[in-house]
Amino acid sequence: MNRPQIDIMTPEYEVDPNPILDNIRENHPIYFHEGLDSWVLSRHEDILEALRNPSFTTENYAWQLEPVHGKNILQMEGSDHRSMRAIVTPTLRGDQLRENFESVAEHNAKELIDVWRYDGNVELVSQFTLRLPLSVIIDVLGLDAEDKPKFHVWYNAIHDYFTNTAGDPEVEAAGLRTHDELKAFLMPLIQERKMNPGEDLISKIVHAEIDGERMSDIDIKSYISFLLVAGSESTDLQMANMWMRLLENPEQLKAVREDRSLIRTAFAEALRHTPAVLMIMREASEDVEFHGVTIPAGATVTLMLAAANRDPRKFSAPETFNIFRDDLETEKEYTAAANHMTFALGRHFCIGTYLAVMEAEIATNLLLDAMGDIAFSNSKSPKQLGSFVRAPRHMPLTFTPIS
Numbered sequence: 001m002n003r004p005q006i007d008i009m010t011p012e013y014e015v016d017p018n019p020i021l022d023n024i025r026e027n028h029p030i031y032f033h034e035g036l037d038s039w040v041l042s043r044h045e046d047i048l049e050a051l052r053n054p055s056f057t058t059e060n061y062a063w064q065l066e067p068v069h070g071k072n073i074l075q076m077e078g079s080d081h082r083s084m085r086a087i088v089t090p091t092l093r094g095d096q097l098r099e100n101f102e103s104v105a106e107h108n109a110k111e112l113i114d115v116w117r118y119d120g121n122v123e124l125v126s127q128f129t130l131r132l133p134l135s136v137i138i139d140v141l142g143l144d145a146e147d148k149p150k151f152h153v154w155y156n157a158i159h160d161y162f163t164n165t166a167g168d169p170e171v172e173a174a175g176l177r178t179h180d181e182l183k184a185f186l187m188p189l190i191q192e193r194k195m196n197p198g199e200d201l202i203s204k205i206v207h208a209e210i211d212g213e214r215m216s217d218i219d220i221k222s223y224i225s226f227l228l229v230a231g232s233e234s235t236d237l238q239m240a241n242m243w244m245r246l247l248e249n250p251e252q253l254k255a256v257r258e259d260r261s262l263i264r265t266a267f268a269e270a271l272r273h274t275p276a277v278l279m280i281m282r283e284a285s286e287d288v289e290f291h292g293v294t295i296p297a298g299a300t301v302t303l304m305l306a307a308a309n310r311d312p313r314k315f316s317a318p319e320t321f322n323i324f325r326d327d328l329e330t331e332k333e334y335t336a337a338a339n340h341m342t343f344a345l346g347r348h349f350c351i352g353t354y355l356a357v358m359e360a361e362i363a364t365n366l367l368l369d370a371m372g373d374i375a376f377s378n379s380k381s382p383k384q385l386g387s388f389v390r391a392p393r394h395m396p397l398t399f400t401p402i403s
């Protein structure tokens with residue numbers, strides 16, 4: 001086992017992770033990363049195996065997420081985990097998804113676009129993609145609209161905490177403070193919804209029964225806290241990534257403008273080619289061997305989803321963003337049989353895939369209806385930031401207003 005010369009989590013990686021990911025996937029399919037104190041896997045079939053093998057647990061979330069959210073769904077296994085999923089999944093599928101989220105997403109997207117639709121320019125991230133999914137999940141949970149600014153602050157603090165690879169103590173302290181502040185905010189609300197249930201998702205969670213028993217208030221608090229972030233962060237980053245790639249490929253943007261059913265395809269291709277989530281972790285509960293190397297019990301394993309998404313053993317011309325590629329199966333890419341890895345796979349496969357693509361579809365339709373001749377303001381693609389999760393943080397655009 002030898003290590004790559006230029007590794008992940010370096011300044012070079014921050015600038016452009018893809019050449020480094022290509023190298024580790026092809027030449028170092030397993031190695032130990034000192035900084036992360038973790039084994040690294042990057043081939044599609046290895047990550048598939050790791051996500052399906054019960055010897056890889058999600059205990060790692062005890063240190064990655066629990067300090068901020070409390071014990072949450074990602075850490076759970078077995079029947080507790082299945083029950084947790086069962087409480088929310090029906091809301092996020094089929095008719096219930098449309099009833100609960102469609103008009104809320106449309107209303108919020110229109111409200112955001114109306115602020116700048118006749119300006120001819122917009123900073124798409126801060127004025128749209130960053131705001132929409134969080135606003136939607138806040139509404140669906142039945143939280144007060146005037147509390148939205150508070151959630152944006154908490155959300156940013158949690159995002160920074162989770163991606164604080166430099167170990168900045170102030171960022172860490174702010175993330176931990178969020179735990180107490182969210183708890184102080186949510187606990188009385190949970191009590192209130194117990195007594196006066198409404199149609200919102202918090203009321204549904206509060207009154208849900210698992211094998212005849214209700215969840216404890218503290219478990220409900222942790223679940224809601226996690227949903228607020230899981231339900232918004234990745235979707236907002238992924239929308240920005242899709243827009244960036246479509247604007248870099250104007251002929252594909254034109255095709256999407258002319259045939260709006262292609263929005264789902266474009267979002268699926270962006271999930272593969274430019275994932276918002278580059279990597280996730282697992283913990284080995286027993287010794288497991290890959291490529292003749294043993295990952296010892298108790299070790300952390302980092303799964304490079306972004307590398308698997310460009311594995312040439314799985315995808316043809318993987319470095320090309322192409323919504324017309326033969327190996328893209330649009331509807332399958334939102335299920336647990338997906339070819340890409342960006343929603344993970346296996347027991348903890350993302351439960352919000354249909355919500356994410358529904359929001360992207362509604363948002364993209366409305367954006368295309370409001371903006372013609374869209375281009376990057378300075379003719380340059382925006383810079384992507386982030387090593388754990390990654391997207392442009394600014395995307396200034398010019399456009400011709402459409403009335």
Ligand code: HEM
Pocket residue numbers: 058073074075085092227230231232234235238276277280281342343344345347348349350351352353355356
């Ligand atoms: C493009 C958008 C999204 C991406 C890329 C994404 C990505 C992921 C990934 C990678 C995981 C698995 C983590 C792991 O196994 O370690 C996950 C789990 C999860 N996601 Fe998403 N997600 C997105 C949108 C959403 C939305 C909109 C929701 C809203 C409700 C959501 C809720 C969850 C939940 C609750 C889990 C935990 C599932 C479990 O532990 O069984 N996600 N997501």
